[in-house]
Amino acid sequence: MLSIGEFAQLTGLSAKALRIYDKQGLLEPADVDPWSNYRRYSAGQLETAIRLKALRAADVGLAEAQRALRGSEEATAVLAEHRERVAAERARQDEALAAATALLERPICWDVRERQVEAQHWVGAALPVDDDLADEQADLAFGALFRALAAEDNPPTGPFWSSMRAGSGEDEVELLCCWPVARAVAPDWSVPGVSVVRGEVRAGRELVVGWRYDQDVPVVDSAVHPAVVALLAEAERRGAEVDLAAVRQIGQLDETGDAVGMEVALPLV
Numbered sequence: 001m002l003s004i005g006e007f008a009q010l011t012g013l014s015a016k017a018l019r020i021y022d023k024q025g026l027l028e029p030a031d032v033d034p035w036s037n038y039r040r041y042s043a044g045q046l047e048t049a050i051r052l053k054a055l056r057a058a059d060v061g062l063a064e065a066q067r068a069l070r071g072s073e074e075a076t077a078v079l080a081e082h083r084e085r086v087a088a089e090r091a092r093q094d095e096a097l098a099a100a101t102a103l104l105e106r107p108i109c110w111d112v113r114e115r116q117v118e119a120q121h122w123v124g125a126a127l128p129v130d131d132d133l134a135d136e137q138a139d140l141a142f143g144a145l146f147r148a149l150a151a152e153d154n155p156p157t158g159p160f161w162s163s164m165r166a167g168s169g170e171d172e173v174e175l176l177c178c179w180p181v182a183r184a185v186a187p188d189w190s191v192p193g194v195s196v197v198r199g200e201v202r203a204g205r206e207l208v209v210g211w212r213y214d215q216d217v218p219v220v221d222s223a224v225h226p227a228v229v230a231l232l233a234e235a236e237r238r239g240a241e242v243d244l245a246a247v248r249q250i251g252q253l254d255e256t257g258d259a260v261g262m263e264v265a266l267p268l269v
Contacts, residue, residue, distance in 0.1 A: 001031060007041040011049040017056075018049075026066050027052060058082065102218035103226070110230035112209045114268070120158075120201040123149060123185050124178035125194045128167060138162070141177045141194060148191040154181050159259075161250040178248075201248075205268045207235055210252060212261035228264050240268050 008015045021027040022039065027049055029039035041049075048069060055065040060082050068078040125141035142160055149155055156179035167174045176197060190196055209231045211217055219225060228247075235242050246269075252261035 001040040001042060004029070004039045004041070007045075007049065010046060012053050013049055021052065024062055024066070026062065026069070059086070096221070099218040099220055102216075103220065106218075108217065108226060110209050110227050112207055112231050112234040114205055114207055117201065117203060117206055117265075119203040120180050121182070121184045122161075122178045122180050122199055122201060123189075124176040124197045124199075125191075126165075126197050127175045127177065127195075129164070129173040129175050138175065138177050142179070144191055144194050145177070145179055145196075148194075149179060149181060149185075152185070152189070154183055154185065156180060157182050159251040159253050161248045163245065163248050165245045202267065206265045207231055207238075207240075207268060208263055208265040210261060210263035212252070213259070215261075225262075225264075231264055231266055235266055235268070238268070240266075242266065243269070 002010070004015050004018055007013075008018060013021075018027065018029075018039070022029060027045065030042040030045060031040040032038070033040070051069060052065055055068055058079075060068065060078065064078045064082060068075040123145060125145055127137055127141060146156060158180045161178050161180075163176050163178070165174050165176060166172070178197075180201075184200070185196075185198055189198075209227045211225070211227050217226060232242055246267050248265045250263040250265060251259045252263055254260045
């Protein structure tokens with residue numbers, strides 16, 4: 001029989017780790033002295049311990065390691081699943097590293113310009129922003145509105161746009177999916193399954209910046225687009241009041257009507 005210190009030396013597992021694995025049921029000692037509570041291991045446990053050491057070195061979790069130690073079939077399945085997770089994480093890290101490299105080493109000089117806009121009626125769909133909100137929901141809302149407006153002989157007069165606004169609750173936020181129209185819709189105008197909102201873009205000056213979807217732009221996950229950062233910085237430089245609820249994200253369409261890019265506009269007030 002081997003003491004816990006001897007067993008640790010032979011397997012590369014620390015005595016602390018062996019005690020944890022004992023409590024977790026991964027690797028129980030062959031014998032525990034009832035008086036001293038000293039753990040002793042058999043030579044036959046060395047192979048299992050070294051396999052456990054290899055799994056942990058590969059960052060396999062304790063629950064998965066326990067599965068892998070049950071037999072070769074379980075081990076194959078566990079390692080295949082873990083390999084997929086590792087590959088996905090490496091791909092995510094590579095993408096994040098590429099974005100960081102481009103962001104820090106090859107900054108883009110964005111063309112923020114000023115333009116005049118005329119008053120414009122609009123109709124939109126309000127979608128609550130939460131973890132379940134997906135692009136498909138916005139696409140469905142845009143599509144339902146487009147068809148309903150066309151049926152009313154009041155079709156959209158330009159590209160779609162979206163903005164954010166505060167919801168009814170203190171922490172609630174809504175996404176507005178909007179179409180510009182030639183005339184205001186009636187107050188009671190509705191679309192089945194859609195929370196319809198309406199309004200008017202005021203005539204005036206606005207700052208705008210745009211980009212194409214095929215443009216190589218470093219974007220950090222969950223952070224605002226770099227072009228929007230440039231837009232807000234320019235507005236601040238000019239001393240303009242920044243109202244994020246007034247910011248519009250406007251689709252750029254090609255000659256076939258397909259979205260190929262985005263513009264972000266901020267009114268100058």
